[in-house]
Structure formats: structure tokens, C-alpha cells
Amino acid sequence: MxxxxxxxxxxxxxxxxxxxxxxxxxxxxxxxxxxxxxxxxxxxxxxxxxxxxxxxxxxxxxxxxxxxxxxxxxxxxxxxxxxxxxxxxxxxxxxxxxxxxxxxxxxxxxxxxxxxxxxxxxxxxxxxxxxxxxxxxxxxxxxxxxxxxxxxxxxxxWPQTYIVLDGMKAALMAAVGHDSSKLNQLTSADMRAVGRVYAGWGLSQTFYREELYREMGYDSLENFVAGVWEDSFMRMDPHNVLAMLWTGQNGxxxxxxxxxxxxxxxxxxxxxxxxxxxxxxxxxxxxxxxxxxxxxxxxxxxxxxxxxxxxxxxxxxxxxxxxxxxxxxxxxxxx
Incomplete structure (x- = not known):
């Protein structure tokens, strides 16, 4: 430790x-x-x-x-x-x-x-x-x-930030059919969609247009999204993410x-x-x-x-x- x-x-x-x-x-x-x-x-x-x-x-x-x-x-x-x-x-x-x-x-x-x-x-x-x-x-x-x-x-x-975080939360809620009583059933695999949602917000349009992900060793857009966004979010606990999203949305x-x-x-x-x-x-x-x-x-x-x-x-x-x-x-x- x-x-x-x-x-x-x-x-x-x-x-x-x-x-x-x-x-x-x-x-x-x-x-x-x-x-x-x-x-x-x-x-x-x-x-x-x-x-x-x-x-x-x-x-x-x-x-x-x-x-x-x-x-x-x-x-x-x-x-x-x-x-x-x-x-x-x-x-x-x-x-x-x-x-x-x-x-x-x-x-x-x-x-x-x-x-x-x-x-x-x-x-x-x-x-x-x-x-x-x-x-x-x-x-x-x-x-x-x-x-x-x-x-x-x-x-x-600010409102825009709130909406982006809400989209990430919605991806998790969709995994349990928007039934909050089933939230404890979420697993890290359900974080895959959250990573995809965030991929469009974390970096700029120009970054993607100029394919800067190639400088990071990714040979295609799909490999970059899977290798960076899906992978990093699927390492997170979904309940931790929901807690941090609440903190973020109410800052x-x-x-x-x-x-x-x-x-x-x-x-x-x-x-x-x-x-x-x-x-x-x-x-x-x-x-x-x-x-x-x-x-x-x-x-x-x-x-x-x-x-x-x-x-x-x-x-x-x-x-x-x-x-x-x-x-x-x-x-x-x-x-």
C-alpha cells in the first residue's frame, strides 16, 4: 500500500x-x-x-x-x-x-x-x-x-457539466432498466457504456479529426475508444462511480x-x-x-x-x- x-x-x-x-x-x-x-x-x-x-x-x-x-x-x-x-x-x-x-x-x-x-x-x-x-x-x-x-x-x-455527468449516469441506469431498486446488481462490465458516453466529451473534436490517438499508439478510432475509454471505466466500481457522479453533479x-x-x-x-x-x-x-x-x-x-x-x-x-x-x-x- x-x-x-x-x-x-x-x-x-x-x-x-x-x-x-x-x-x-x-x-x-x-x-x-x-x-x-x-x-x-x-x-x-x-x-x-x-x-x-x-x-x-x-x-x-x-x-x-x-x-x-x-x-x-x-x-x-x-x-x-x-x-x-x-x-x-x-x-x-x-x-x-x-x-x-x-x-x-x-x-x-x-x-x-x-x-x-x-x-x-x-x-x-x-x-x-x-x-x-x-x-x-x-x-x-x-x-x-x-x-x-x-x-x-x-x-x-454548470448546466452543461451536469448534463454530461447525467448522460454517464443514464448509461448505468439503463443497465438495470432504470430501476433504482436493482442498482446493487451493477457490475464493472456495465461501465463499458459509460466509457463510450464519456469518450465524446473528454477530448475535443479537433483531437479526433486529427487522429491524435495515433500518437498514443492506437491505429484506429475503435481501438482507441475500446483501449482507453472502455478499459479505464471498466476498471472502476459502478457504485463508486455513481457516488462520484452525485458529488460531481451537485458541486x-x-x-x-x-x-x-x-x-x-x-x-x-x-x-x-x-x-x-x-x-x-x-x-x-x-x-x-x-x-x-x-x-x-x-x-x-x-x-x-x-x-x-x-x-x-x-x-x-x-x-x-x-x-x-x-x-x-x-x-x-x-x-
Missing amino acids: DYEIFDLGDVTLQSGVTLPNAFLAYKTYGELNEKKDNVIVYPTAFGDHHVQNEWLIGNSMALDPRKHFIIVPNLLGNGLSSSPSNTPAPFDKANFPQVTIYDNVKLQHRLVTEKFGIQKIALVVGWSMGGVQSFQWGASYPDMVERIAPFCGGAKT DISANSAYNGDFDKALNSIKALAIVMPSITDLFCTADDNEYEAKHIPNAVLNPIESIWGHFAGRGINSADNKFIDDNLKRLLET
Whole structure:
């Protein structure tokens, strides 16, 4: 096991449901300095584990473990932290309670403060649903978080994003005839269609038109869709996916008692220096949505990723996009 567990005990979620014996899986990179002011929090995205974040961590990179103490907490529902697949009855499988982005960040805050005694965070950074969490950190703990850098993720789930996630959910629901009482019958094989649904959204039209999948070693469109999208989704537990889809569909940094749904107020409350990096070809976490958000955050700069890799410009695959993100993080950390 290449990660650690932080036991949270019985946790009362935003929904009012108590999740017994909850825990966060996390991994750290580098050493916490004496002042405890070299901290970077880097939450995981939908379906990802901490290892999928490691492309952005390394010597001479912005997230340099020789300089920084980097904490990567795993999203609730991702199979490593408390999830439908590892929680005993009565909260197993389809019975797992609804968990919000706010819940995730609140529990990550407990990890950071209770386990490590940290009071200041130099940077919260994240891709996709990790980006949503970085916005939430900035809104929930404005005096603690000095910088945020969300890429390919919004401060709330805008309607287009919601619909895309709903399509993925519908593919799973169809496998049980849209009968929610049969959800516990779902298996990983039922994830095949979810991968196909997502394939059209994760990358841009130009990516497909220019057949960039050939650079990844796939000789045809069909082999790429089967080899990347079907394969990666069929490795996921369908109940974990349903839990994370709910979290994703209900993301909103203002959906809590601090802001009572006032989204502009929540954005305006973020004191952190922010670089917001949408991909200009992202089909469902759009640059337009991020532009609105950045305008309402006092110390934010919008710096779009000029890429044809769509949402996956932030996935650590394309070297030019990786360098752009890393360069922006270096600039932000030096500010």
C-alpha cells in the first residue's frame, strides 16, 4: 500500500446522514518544514487515485518535493477513501450516502489541521473535480489558503457539466432498466457504456479529426475508444462511480450555510491569489464558465490552456499542456 489512512470516526455529512468509521486515504510527498508554511494540497479528480496526480510532482517542477510538502487526499467514493466499495452494510454499494464537494474539503481540512497541525496552505491545485475542490478550499477557508490553481474545473457544476455527468449516469441506469431498486446488481462490465458516453466529451473534436490517438499508439478510432475509454471505466466500481457522479453533479462552492447559495458572494470571498486555467477546447467544463468565475474572484487571473486536448489538457498526457500548467504554477508560487 503506497498511501496512508486518516481515520475520521463517525462523520455527519451535509445531508445529515452519519457515515460511520469514515476515513481519508492520502499520500504525502516531501517534508513539512519547521514553519509549516511549505504546504500544497492537491486533491484527486473523478475516478482518479493519488498516483494519477504524480505527473505534476517532481524535482525542478513547481510541485517540487525537495521544497514543498505536498498532500494528495483521495476523493470520497474513489475506492481508496471511504467509498461504496469499501464501506460495510448498511452503507455499502448503492446505499452509500450522498457526499458533497463541501464534505470532502471539510474532511481534508481535518486531515491537514489534526494530523499535521498546519494553519496555512501555500497552494491548493487540482484538475477537473480536483479543481472544484480547490475553489471550495478557497471559499471555505479564505484566511488559510494563500493560492489556488484550478484547471479544467469550475467553482460549481454548470448546466452543461451536469448534463454530461447525467448522460454517464443514464448509461448505468439503463443497465438495470432504470430501476433504482436493482442498482446493487451493477457490475464493472456495465461501465463499458459509460466509457463510450464519456469518450465524446473528454477530448475535443479537433483531437479526433486529427487522429491524435495515433500518437498514443492506437491505429484506429475503435481501438482507441475500446483501449482507453472502455478499459479505464471498466476498471472502476459502478457504485463508486455513481457516488462520484452525485458529488460531481451537485458541486457548488456556495451550497452551504456560509453562503446559502449566493454563488457570487462565495467567489468574491476567496482571498487567495488564483490562476484559473480552462482548456479552450474543453466541451463540458468550459472556458466561458471559468471566465465568469475568475471575474468574481478578487485576485484571480484567467489563463486558458491553448490546447486541442479538450478536458484532458489537464490530465498530464500532452507535454506542451503539462509545461503550460507547470509554468503557471511556478509563477503563482513565486508571487
